[in-house]
Amino acid sequence: MAALAAVSVGTASKALNGRGSMRPETRQRVREAAERLGFRASAAARSLQAGRTYTVGMITTDSIGRFSIPVMLGAEDSLGAGRMSVFLCDGRDDPIREQYYLDTLLSRRVDGIIVTGRRAQPRPPVRANLPVPVVYAFISSTDPDDCSVLVDEADGATKAVEHLLAIGRRRIAHVSGPEHHQSAATRCTTAAGRLAGAGLEFAAPPMFGEWSEAWGRHAAGTLLANGHDFDAVFCGSDQIARGVADGLRAAGRRVPDDVALVGFDNWDVMAMACQPPLTSVDMDLEGVGRAAADMLLAAINGQPAPGRHYRPCRLVARESTAVTVRPAPGTAPAPPDRLAAQPRT
Amino acid sequence: MAALAAVSVGTASKALNGRGSMRPETRQRVREAAERLGFRASAAARSLQAGRTYTVGMITTDSIGRFSIPVMLGAEDSLGAGRMSVFLCDGRDDPIREQYYLDTLLSRRVDGIIVTGRRAQPRPPVRANLPVPVVYAFISSTDPDDCSVLVDEADGATKAVEHLLAIGRRRIAHVSGPEHHQSAATRCTTAAGRLAGAGLEFAAPPMFGEWSEAWGRHAAGTLLANGHDFDAVFCGSDQIARGVADGLRAAGRRVPDDVALVGFDNWDVMAMACQPPLTSVDMDLEGVGRAAADMLLAAINGQPAPGRHYRPCRLVARESTAVTVRPAPGTAPAPPDRLAAQPRT
DNA sequence: TTGAAAGCGCTAACAC
């Protein structure tokens, strides 16, 4: 390639990288030769001498799933803009596999590592004394000094409750996932606290179960069967909320007229397919990924930001809470979903 | 590191790679020194001299989505086992971005490239005359000589229809996605053909719409309103099927007793949350990814397998078709979902 | 059995 343009390799390098000063015509000639040959500088050779690979590793501790994907996409987005390439590593919930990936990444001399996963529960650091910066995204490390970018779930729960209060609901129930699950606990406690701040409490004891529609349906049935008087349900997930919606409708309750509903996750396909479309708390997982990537880049450039960083949630209002003032009984608004076969009403 | 073990770099290299012959004690000494120092050979240096990076690129032509993810995971799985690392590139439906990624991958000297995406529709080759092997996974290239691993959707449709026939249904309707969408067309045509083979035809003209629950609900309503006589619906997707299920139930039809339902995709969360749980066609996307990775590895090793390779589907039977012999009217089996609030029946 | 040296492809420092 240098030969084709009849210059030395050094000159060719400078020409292609816009470094040094040289006759414009030479630069042009080199560029054309490179173009003609489809020449592309070898990243390996380059990083060998630069001591930097412009490469980062992304490890999921558990399998890649619904939550880690948006995080990864956000990170990839931010990283790609900075011309960094991303190594994908699916930990598959297997510590051995995880450590193997870590070794691989280290021998590939990645400039940094992003660790992500499914649950908010803190996990032990991926390894002590790593020679490169690590940022935890969505999950956190048990070491509070490790850099992690987290969702402020308390903020999400607060916004959910405040939204329900704002549309005039006062008798709010809560249906969520497993009680021992940190997200369920945080959301419940925070919601209760916010209610207390308004001089209220849950309209029924909070109900814990699975993160599934089936559980939501079941819980709705139980709430009704136990004769609780409630005009809203704050649900721990969109799937649960959707189950609750179906359960309520099957029992003849109208959403949002009789009972308003707020979910959590803002999982588009769930929230939109719900009847009626579901108001939900969005954790902005892509934003989490992007923020994590930005912090990693900063750390790589010598500006680390140790500690836990919480990001706010955003409430996305849809028709499951679309009542500003409670209508007089009997004044039911038109059903929202034009395409839907009419529910029995 | 060589210094710590008091050997030359050449010896150290041999010791660590198990190459050459040497005093076992020396080998041991080197290994311990390496261990102590956390030494890991630089992949960059290694591939510089080997001319091979043990790295492949994975590009999605459109955004990374529900279909490409399992494909990617399957590929990553197969590749990881072969100690290859994977570069993740999200094309975001942007040709510029895609070409940029391609350049990056090429300059990183990946050993091969996997291209994947959302739709079955063939796409133009990602670039002509690439210096490394390329395998298309789930999508195919318009050039029939390019290696692509594809889902045999006709097989899936056939299995769906045969399953319905096997449980004694004869009046089968079809509700699917957009008519111009290749998957919708293939599935419909094949199903019609298989019915014809049994001397039957669709119980109603096939209905095309969106890949959404709302459309499914709507279509169910229309089918009923038009007075069609049908005892099964083969749906183009799980979401549509779920909408149909809801639409039928809202109109008082029982699934599977009155109408059996088969979906497509076997999207667990949809299929399981459906009432009743949905029988569906599984495209084994992870298998597609694994197969693509295996073919890429073979091509890298000089054994290319040009052309389109189709993989069969698998039917996953659940309760939406759980009737072997049609029960006498009135002999309704117990509702399947113990957790669910009872639908009105 | 071990060491020395060349060379993979590139960039940066320096000489011409």
Add this chain to the structure above:
DNA sequence: GTGTTAGCGCTTTCAA
């Protein structure tokens, strides 16, 4: 303005 050279970290060949 351009060419030469050293050296990034490794493997491999060949000599000792």
